[in-house]
Amino acid sequence: MERGHEARAWSANVRRVDHAEASSKFIEAKDHADFHDKRLWDLRKKRDHESVAIPEWEQLRELASAIKEHTLSHLWQYLEEFERNATANGMVVHWARDAAEHNQVVHDILQSHGVTTLVKSKSMLTDECEMRPFLTNRGVEVIETDLGERIQQLDDEPPSHIVVPAVHKLRSDVAEVFSRTIGTDAGNHDVPYLAESQRRHTRPYYLKAQAGMTGANFAVAETGSFVVCTNEGNADLGANVPKLHIASIGIEKLIPKVEHLGVFVRMLSRSALGSPITQMTSHFRAPRPGTELHVVLVDNGRSERLGMADFWTSLKCIRCGACMNTCPVYRRSGGLSYGSTYSGPIGVIIDPTFNLRKYSSLPFASTMNGSCTSVCPVKINIHQQIYKWREVIAERHQLPMVKREAMRLAGKVLASPTLYRAAVEAAAAGIEHLPRALVYNPFNAWGRQREVPSSPPLTFRQWYLKHRASKP
Amino acid sequence: MKVALFVPCYVDAFFPEVGIATLELLERLGCDVDYPLDQTCCGQPMANSGCHADARDTEALFAKNFAGYDHIVTPSGSCAHHVRDQLTAIEQTPAVQQVRRNTHELVTFLHDVLQVYDYPWAEFPHKVGLHIGCATLRGLRAAKTSEIDEPAFNKPARLLGAVKGLELVQPERPDECCGFGGTFSVFEEPVSAKMGYDKVNDHHGAGAQYVVTPDMSCAMHQRGCAERIGLPLKFIHIAQVLNGARA
Numbered sequence: 001m002e003r004g005h006e007a008r009a010w011s012a013n014v015r016r017v018d019h020a021e022a023s024s025k026f027i028e029a030k031d032h033a034d035f036h037d038k039r040l041w042d043l044r045k046k047r048d049h050e051s052v053a054i055p056e057w058e059q060l061r062e063l064a065s066a067i068k069e070h071t072l073s074h075l076w077q078y079l080e081e082f083e084r085n086a087t088a089n090g091m092v093v094h095w096a097r098d099a100a101e102h103n104q105v106v107h108d109i110l111q112s113h114g115v116t117t118l119v120k121s122k123s124m125l126t127d128e129c130e131m132r133p134f135l136t137n138r139g140v141e142v143i144e145t146d147l148g149e150r151i152q153q154l155d156d157e158p159p160s161h162i163v164v165p166a167v168h169k170l171r172s173d174v175a176e177v178f179s180r181t182i183g184t185d186a187g188n189h190d191v192p193y194l195a196e197s198q199r200r201h202t203r204p205y206y207l208k209a210q211a212g213m214t215g216a217n218f219a220v221a222e223t224g225s226f227v228v229c230t231n232e233g234n235a236d237l238g239a240n241v242p243k244l245h246i247a248s249i250g251i252e253k254l255i256p257k258v259e260h261l262g263v264f265v266r267m268l269s270r271s272a273l274g275s276p277i278t279q280m281t282s283h284f285r286a287p288r289p290g291t292e293l294h295v296v297l298v299d300n301g302r303s304e305r306l307g308m309a310d311f312w313t314s315l316k317c318i319r320c321g322a323c324m325n326t327c328p329v330y331r332r333s334g335g336l337s338y339g340s341t342y343s344g345p346i347g348v349i350i351d352p353t354f355n356l357r358k359y360s361s362l363p364f365a366s367t368m369n370g371s372c373t374s375v376c377p378v379k380i381n382i383h384q385q386i387y388k389w390r391e392v393i394a395e396r397h398q399l400p401m402v403k404r405e406a407m408r409l410a411g412k413v414l415a416s417p418t419l420y421r422a423a424v425e426a427a428a429a430g431i432e433h434l435p436r437a438l439v440y441n442p443f444n445a446w447g448r449q450r451e452v453p454s455s456p457p458l459t460f461r462q463w464y465l466k467h468r469a470s471k472p
Numbered sequence: 473m474k475v476a477l478f479v480p481c482y483v484d485a486f487f488p489e490v491g492i493a494t495l496e497l498l499e500r501l502g503c504d505v506d507y508p509l510d511q512t513c514c515g516q517p518m519a520n521s522g523c524h525a526d527a528r529d530t531e532a533l534f535a536k537n538f539a540g541y542d543h544i545v546t547p548s549g550s551c552a553h554h555v556r557d558q559l560t561a562i563e564q565t566p567a568v569q570q571v572r573r574n575t576h577e578l579v580t581f582l583h584d585v586l587q588v589y590d591y592p593w594a595e596f597p598h599k600v601g602l603h604i605g606c607a608t609l610r611g612l613r614a615a616k617t618s619e620i621d622e623p624a625f626n627k628p629a630r631l632l633g634a635v636k637g638l639e640l641v642q643p644e645r646p647d648e649c650c651g652f653g654g655t656f657s658v659f660e661e662p663v664s665a666k667m668g669y670d671k672v673n674d675h676h677g678a679g680a681q682y683v684v685t686p687d688m689s690c691a692m693h694q695r696g697c698a699e700r701i702g703l704p705l706k707f708i709h710i711a712q713v714l715n716g717a718r719a
Contacts, residue, residue, distance in 0.1 A: 024662035033666070041645070052621045326619065328649045332666045365660060367653030367667075368520065369606035374619035387558070390522030399522065403659060407518045411526030414481070415533055420512040428485040445658040449665035450696030453486040460484045460491035464507055468495075 014358050017340070019365040023333035026168075036168055037331040043164075044325045046274020047375065054266070063263050065379035068316035071254050072306060078221040078254045079297065085224025086295055089286040094296045099129035102298045106131060106213075106246060109294055110140055113244050115210040121228075121235035122146040123215030124162050124319060125248045125298060128341045143205045145234035147198055154181040160335030160343065163272045163321035168334045202234075212238030216249040216284075217318065218264060219295075222257045225285040226295070229268055229278040236282055243291045247284065251302050252315040264318060267377040271320040305353050310388045314349050316378040323372035323382055329365055338362060345372035349385040352393070360398040363389035421461070428459045473586075475503040476538050478546035478575070480689075481513045487688050493711040494547040494578055500715070501588055508537040515561065516554035520654050524561040531561050535568045543585065544575040547711050549608025549687050550654070552577035557611060577612055578711055579686045583627040590634050593716045597637030601680030603671075603694070604628055605687030606649050614686070618647050628686055628710055635713055638684075643674040652693035668697035676703045686710045 027033045051057045071078055083093045094109075096102035102125075110118065118140055126132065132142045132153070144153040148165035152158065155177045159165030166174065171189045178194055179186035182201045188194075206212075214235045216226040226247060228235045239245045255261065269278045287293035306312050324330045324344030335343035340351045340359060348366060351359035363386045372382040393399060399407075413419045446452060458466065475498055479491040498505050514534050518527035534555070538544045546552050555575040562568060582588050604626075608614045615626035632638055651657070651667025658664075672694050675683050683705060685691050691707040698705040708717065 020660045020662060023660070027662050027666050037670070048618060055621075057621055328651065328667055329660070329663050332663050332670075364521075364656070365663075367606065367649050367651060367656050367664075369649035369653070370610035371606075371617070371619055371647075371649070374610065374617055387520075390520070391524055392522070394522030394524070403521060403655070404523075406655075407521050407523040407526045411518050411523065411528075411530060414513040414515070414517075415529030417510040417512055417533075420481070424481060424485040428488075445661040446696070448661060449700060450668065450693065451699040452696065453692050456486065456488050458488060460479045460488035461507075461509070463488050463492060464495075465509075468507070 014355065016357060017338065017359055017361055019333065019337050019339075019361045022337035022339070023365075026334040026337055027332065032168065032170060033332060033334075035170060036334060039167060040325045040331045043272075043274055044322075044375070047271055047322055047325065048274075050270040050274050050276060054270075060263055060267055061377055061379050064267060064318075064377055065316060067255060067260050067263060068378050069313065071256055072252065072312065072315050075251065075254065075306065078256055079251060081221040082219055082224055082254060083297070085222065087224070089224045090293070091224065091287065092292065092294045094294060096296050096298045096300070098300045099131075102129045102248065102296055102300065103131050103134040105296050106248070107135060107138055107140070109244070109246060110135070110211060113210060113292075115140065115244065117141045117143065117205065117209040118211050118213055119143050119145050119205050119209040119238040119242070120213035121215070121230060121238050122149040122159075122165065123213070123248055124159075124341060125215055125250050126213070127158060129248075129298070129300065131248075143202065143209070145202050145205070145238055146230070146232055147195060150198055150202065151177055154178070157336065158341065161321060161324055162319050162342065162346075168336065206237050206241045209238070209242050211244040211246060212240075212242045213246045213248070214239055216247050216253055217268065218255050218261060219249050219253045220256075220258050220261065221254055223285060225258075225283055226253075227261060227265075228282045228284065229265070229280065230282070231273075231279045233280050236280060239282070239284065240288070244294070245284075245287070245291065246294045246296065248296045248298055250298050250300070252317070268318060268320055271322040271375065271377040301353055305350070308353070311349065311353065311385055313380050314346070314385060316380050317346055317350075318378060319346075320377060322375040322377065326371045326375045327366075328369065328371070329367065333365065338365070345382045345386070346380075349380075349382055349389060352389055356393065356396060357398055360393045361400075363393060424459055425462070428455055473503050474542055475505050476541040476544045477505050477507045478511060478514070478538065478544055478551065479507070480546060480548045480551045482692065483547060483688055486692065487709070490547050490688050490709040490711055493709065493715040493717065494545070497711055497715040498545060500593075501582075501586055503586075506541070511537045514551045514554050515559060516551060517654060519554065519558060519561060527561040531559050534559070535562065535571050538571050538575070539567050541571075541574060543581065544571065545578055545581045546575065547578045547686065547709060548689065549577045549605045549612055549614070550689060552580075553607035553611035577608055577614070577686060579608070579628045579631060580612055580614055582631060582714070589630065591631070591714050592634075594634065594714055595636040595716070595718060596682075596684075596713050598681045598719070599639050599641050599679050600632070601641055601643055601675035601678055601683045602629055602632065602646070603650065603675075603683050603685040603687065603690055604647065605652075605685065605690045608686050609647055615647075631714060632684065632710070638713070641678040641680050643678040643680070645674055648674075650690050650694050652690045654689070657693055664693070665697060668693050669701060672698040672701070672703055672705055676705055680705060682706045682708055684708055684710050684713055
């Protein structure tokens with residue numbers, strides 16, 4: 001019975017995400033769409049300001065990229081080194097092959113410690129594993145403690161951005177969510193009031209919870225330690241108040257040495273929010289006396305991605321969100337329109353590795369402008385990977401029929417000077433006279449919000465033949 | 473200097489004046505210009521949609537039409553970018569590689585190959601917003617982008633600096649994509665149009681009367697957006713301005 005239900009849920013999940021349709025709804029709410037664009041563009045500008053303040057910025061990007069590429073190409077060595085050293089430090093290291101194993105490992109740890117309430121700080125990995133519903137269904141109360149993530153939890157929505165999870169909400173939306181869920185005054189949109197109300201609501205959970213959970217930004221092999229970069233300090237409370245701390249860490253978070261941290265920490269927050277550094281950069285090396293510290297190292301498709309010749313460098317990502325902030329499409333469609341934990345340019349290139357069919361529209365949610373690649377602090381060639389994914393999607397027959405047919409016909413027409421001339425001359429004479437061969441081109445979408453170009457008396461070729469045909 | 477002119481399909485059909493200006497400008501600068509009559513397209517629309525098999529015959533035809541020329545010049549950055557950096561659906565014979573290497577977008581050809589920086593006949597007494605398409609900007613590196621900290625350079629702006637009376641105005645987001653993106657403009661129409669509106673509003677807000685661009689496909693989209701919302705913006709290709717168009 002339950003299996004059947006889960007199978008149905010799975011088949012519903014493989015429906016193709018329709019990014020264009022979702023973005024249309026996002027844009028309809030003009031105040032929201034304009035605010036979203038401005039807010040994220042502002043982060044992009046702050047990032048520019050901070051990066052030019054560091055003369056060696058481009059050199060740092062080169063270094064960061066090289067360190068990550070080296071680590072990824074020797075990953076098993078560094079993972080084992082990390083496990084050895086972390087264990088020697090007194091941590092308990094677990095391995096999880098996929099999301100299901102991760103969730104089970106976490107649940108087992110919680111169950112064996114009698115945990116009924118878990119406080120956690122933001123972790124994209126636990127969202128990727130859909131851990132919260134898994135634990136909630138098994139009787140564990142899970143409380144997100146970071147403001148943005150908490151807003152999203154209370155509103156029963158996934159995060160829309162990997163750094164600022166509720167950036168698509170106006171403060172009036174937050175006031176509505178809080179009034180509905182934690183009893184604030186619906187008419188009070190004052191930001192400090194809302195933030196303080198959430199804080200007061202969440203604080204008691206640190207005392208009530210028997211366990212705290214964090215992610216990690218970096219795991220250092222030589223010391224067996226990991227680093228969590230935050231701005232609100234909730235991760236530190238969650239990690240240090242309860243007697244049990246669990247950290248879920250994707251295997252791509254490894255770096256070889258502490259000395260490499262400096263490269264990444266200098267760039268992380270500058271790239272993310274345009275601030276020189278996060279408020280907290282917390283190093284975890286060993287459990288406090290009388291407590292336990294568990295680390296779950298999670299693969300969930302990363303090894304497979306590492307084996308993809310065209311896409312493995314996407315694992316260099318440090319989850320700063322700079323590509324999202326700069327992306328003109330992301331800014332105008334919102335993170336939720338991507339239908340995945342990871343949205344924006346980085347989501348576009350890693351989501352298809354989870355489910356090619358489901359996320360097959362995402363690589364087309366790009367103008368190929370290339371700005372993402374230019375801001376990426378670890379120099380992932382994001383837009384080139386987007387271009388490559390389009391080829392993979394076409395080869396695996398995942399293009400929608402209308403695009404598939406349009407391209408097949410365009411390929412025929414454009415490969416034939418005769419058909420081409422007929423098409424161009426008809427188009428120039430007025431698009432209402434388009435020949436059959438171009439009808440599948442969904443040109444009508446052009447005119448919905450734009451004027452079509454006017455028709456000249458002659459095509460260039462006709463002009464050339466008329467005026468220059470005598471040329472020998 | 474023998475030069476082959478490549479006129480992209482959308483210029484051929486909708487903007488013949490851009491092809492004519494490019495031809496006349498190259499001739500004015502002493503080039504002997506051929507226009508191979510069997511030319512069609514570079515294959516970009518198909519390849520950009522992932523359909524490399526469908527791009528193959530078009531790319532082969534392009535390579536055949538333009539084989540043997542020292543320089544192939546086109547008034548379109550995204551086509552030049554496709555040929556130079558992405559025309560890979562066909563076998564990369566030495567002849568194909570040569571065609572790819574020899575293909576240039578007009579501004580980069582004038583700036584880097586001909587190295588002509590004076591256009592004494594050109595006069596354009598208007599306030600101008602410069603739009604450099606993303607393929608020209610980041611693909612062909614025609615100018616410094618706002619994301620990268622490096623010494624400033626801007627090839628189209630340098631050429632326009634030689635035009636009498638032309639005053640460049642600076643939009644708030646000079647190198648934000650306008651949302652054309654080829655087939656993106658129809659398959660992602662809602663975001664494309666929104667980006668286009670934002671772009672033309674930015675130019676208009678900066679006081680531009682004209683948008684001058686090396687990329688007429690972006691201009692086709694922006695003009696469609698500006699006309700729809702009733703902005704008094706005009707659009708003209710940089711070839712026309714450098715060739716002496718006054719309006």
